Amino acid sequence: MSVLVDKSTRLLVQGMGKTGQFHTDKAIAYGTNVVAAVHPTKAGTTTSFEGETDHSGVAGRDDTYSVDVPVYATVADAVAETGANASVVYVPPPFAADAIMEATAAGVELVVAITEGIPVADMIVAKRYLQGTGTRLVGPNCPGVITPGECKIGIMPGYIHERGRIGVVSRSGTLTYEAVHQLTLLGLGQTTAIGIGGDPVNGTSFVDCLSLFEADPETEGVIMIGEIGGTAEEEAAEFVKAEMSKPVAGFIAGTTAPPGKRMGHAGAIVSGGKGTAAAKIEAMADAGIVVAETPSDMGEAMVRALG
Amino acid sequence: MKIHEHQAKHLMAGRDIPVPLGRVARSVDEAVAAVRPLIEESGNPVVVIKAQIHAGGRGKGTFKEFPEVRGVNVVTDGIEGGPAAAEEAVRDLAKKMLGSTLVTIQTGDEGKVVNRLYVEQGIDIARELYLAVLLDRSTSRNIVMASTEGGMEIEKVAEETPEKILREEIDPAIGLAGFQANALAHGLSLDGEPGKNFAVFVKALAQAASDLDTDLIEINPLVVTGEGQVMALDGKMAFDDNALYRHPDIADMRDDTEEDPAELAAKNAGLNYIKLDGTIGCLVNGAGLAMATMDTIKHVGGEPANFLDVGGGATADQVTTAFQIITKDPNVRGIFVNIFGGIMRCDVIATGIVEAVERVGLEVPLVVRLEGTNVELGKQIIEESDLEVVNAGSLRDGAEKILELTT
The missing domain is CATH 3.30.470.20 (ATP-grasp fold, B domain)
Known part of the structure; x- marks a missing residue:
């Protein structure tokens, strides 16, 4: 078991530009089942991918791969023709929220939005559009979702992952890699690693992911990596305290961030005294989460939390 | 992006949202010239002269050069003396306010230089x-x-x-x-x-x-x-x-004089840079990791000089610009480069570092921690270069090493 994505995930790609093609190639090399792409003017063609297999991914494959991905004009067509059940969005910022809504309208179960720089107002509308549908959005402005050895959606390096026992959820890309790398070196591995993204409006929250990991029998513990801005970590801490039976470790970035400054991520800002690292760390410690002092200690914190 | 009060009011007025009548002034003469028309149009002999900076608390803030002058001043001389008296009072205030440094609770002790004023009708x-x-x-x-x-x-x-x-x-x-x-x-x-x-x-x-x-x-x-x-x-x-x-x-309303010049240069180069007060410069890929690098420097007892995220696909040129920006800060006594190569390969970033240091000419100690894709190749490139670089195994190790080299 794992959460969100596995061997049965049939991925379609929205936004097959240079970035989309690069990462689609890596995903296929890892063993992800990419079944379709959507492009308004290239419908009816196929995009070919071939190269050397990434053997850190899905096991038991040949050393090389050669895959032709059919291109459709709309997400609805792609879903009807291929049965795609997940989508990854590499569409440029001005059109990305629309792409998310298109995938939602077509009934795609999981939409992973990698795009950074989507206007907040667009995401407010997209999130309203998602309400009451069966679609889950992960991101935007995130590295994606990976279940090691089964399915990689997004821009994370596949080889640092190893299938194991720990769920990872994070607002930051490179800090996710740090945590994953440490878990791999410690032999704990990951069930699924989810980047929920650094924007102020995102689809899936810490609480959503913690709840998924709590219900997943393979996951034995969770690392959550937060940062300054908003109150999502405080809400997660409350959830951990009230609902979680599994041990949780964590880290919060931005203890030294000056107030009122946006620290790279659109959502990473302390404003009006709200969203400080200190408040988040306190709430997490209070909920029994083992909080790492530095990112180098995240894996060790997980070991301590597991007891 | 922030804008000035007078710009915000201009936008509101354009949408029929009621604001007082007002005129922006970049010189003493412009401020004085604003007074008479405002009094005539509003019928109120009172005018208000307000410093325009991107920070709040102006009403209670005072000028470094003229502690008796506040950031917002109500001019009542016109009530008895007529428009001419109001003009003289505005002239006196504008002379003191323009080019002077306003300190408010939001500017910090260094304050902000006032380059423009807003003269408004008085409101009951x-x-x-x-x-x-x-x-x-x-x-x-x-x-x-x-x-x-x-x-x-x-x-x-x-x-x-x-x-x-x-x-x-x-x-x-x-x-x-x-x-x-x-x-x-x-x-x-x-x-x-x-x-x-x-x-x-x-x-x-x-x-x-x-x-x-x-x-x-x-x-x-x-x-x-x-x-x-x-x-x-x-x-x-x-x-x-x-x-x-x-x-x-x-x-187009962006006022570059309100921004830190180094932060502006970084933004134009596609880098995320924020200046801090410490002595250890950092160059990192990823916003979360960049914050965490600062935190770790502080945790081991140092003070970070900056936040700098080179992003996921930095070029050698961007890395060079990043080094230039960091080394321009006179407080910087050492630099810590922390890269977790995902899609960005360590050998590419290592080549970028070597080129950048050769171009910029580094005079402070440099600690580099590389991890991730092609890490061995990256380390080899740095070792084979003529650079005096200390390699670090982990983020924490790197923070400790740079602290040792700078104290």
Whole structure:
């Protein structure tokens, strides 16, 4: 078991530009089942991918791969023709929220939005559009979702992952890699690693992911990596305290961030005294989460939390 | 992106949101020239002269050079002396304010140099209120926030008397509904004409937030005049940088003199840089890791000199620019490069570092921690170069090493 994505995930790609093609190639090399792409003017063609297999991914494959991905004009067509059940969005910022809504309208179960720089107002509308549908959005402005050895959606390096026992959820890309790398070196591995993204409006929250990991029998513990801005970590801490039976470790970035400054991520800002690292760390410690002092200690914190 | 009060009021006036009459002045003569027309148009002999900087607390702030002068000054000389007396008083104030440094609770001790003034008609104030439109991250919607405590800092009100803050959520598909505007008016005890005026005002403001892609609109104070008009006496607007592409007129309002020159240079090079007060410069890929690198430096006993995220696909040129920006800071006594190569390969970043250091000519110690894709190749490139570089195994190890080398 794992959460969100596995061997049965049939991925379609929205936004097959240079970035989309690069990462689609890596995903296929890892063993992800990419079944379709959507492009308004290239419908009816196929995009070919071939190269050397990434053997850190899905096991038991040949050393090389050669895959032709059919291109459709709309997400609805792609879903009807291929049965795609997940989508990854590499569409440029001005059109990305629309792409998310298109995938939602077509009934795609999981939409992973990698795009950074989507206007907040667009995401407010997209999130309203998602309400009451069966679609889950992960991101935007995130590295994606990976279940090691089964399915990689997004821009994370596949080889640092190893299938194991720990769920990872994070607002930051490179800090996710740090945590994953440490878990791999410690032999704990990951069930699924989810980047929920650094924007102020995102689809899936810490609480959503913690709840998924709590219900997943393979996951034995969770690392959550937060940062300054908003109150999502405080809400997660409350959830951990009230609902979680599994041990949780964590880290919060931005203890030294000056107030009122946006620290790279659109959502990473302390404003009006709200969203400080200190408040988040306190709430997490209070909920029994083992909080790492530095990112180098995240894996060790997980070991301590597991007891 | 932040804009000045006079620009925010200009945008509001263009959307029929009531603001006082006013004129912007970049020189003493322009300030003086604004006085007579304002008095004639408004019929009020009182004018107000306000420093324009991107920071709040101007009313209570004072100038370093002229401690007796505040950031906002009400000029009443016109009541008895007529427009000529008002002009002289404005001339005297403008001379002191322009080019001087205003220190407020939000500027820090260094203050901000005032390059422009706003001269406004005097307003007969009956009540002062607070009004804002901002994102509520927990619901992913904009909300209107209102309070009877105008003129006070909203954070203080939220802490001491949270019951005095009213909230209405804006449904993006509907906008602020009429009943919500009325409920806010009622909550603020605004009845009759002022209540109606307020409802029109707040609906227009909510619409402006949506149309203009603001991060924040804050009117503090919003005033009810003696005649029952509702008017923005102050106006603060900040915009979503990611949406500026669809508002070129607003993007043009950027005042580069309000930004830190190094931060501006970094932004133009596609880098995320924020200057801090410490001595250890950092160059990192990824915003979260960049923050965590600063935190770790602090944790081991050092002080970070900056936040710098080179992003996921930095080029050798960008790395060079990053080194130039970091080394320009005279406080920097050492640099810590921390890279977790995902898609960005370590050998590429290592080549970038070597090239950059050769071009920039580094005079302070350098610690490099590389991890991730092609890490061995990256380390080899650095070792084979002529650079004096200390390799670090982990983030923590790197932070400790650079601290040792700089103290």
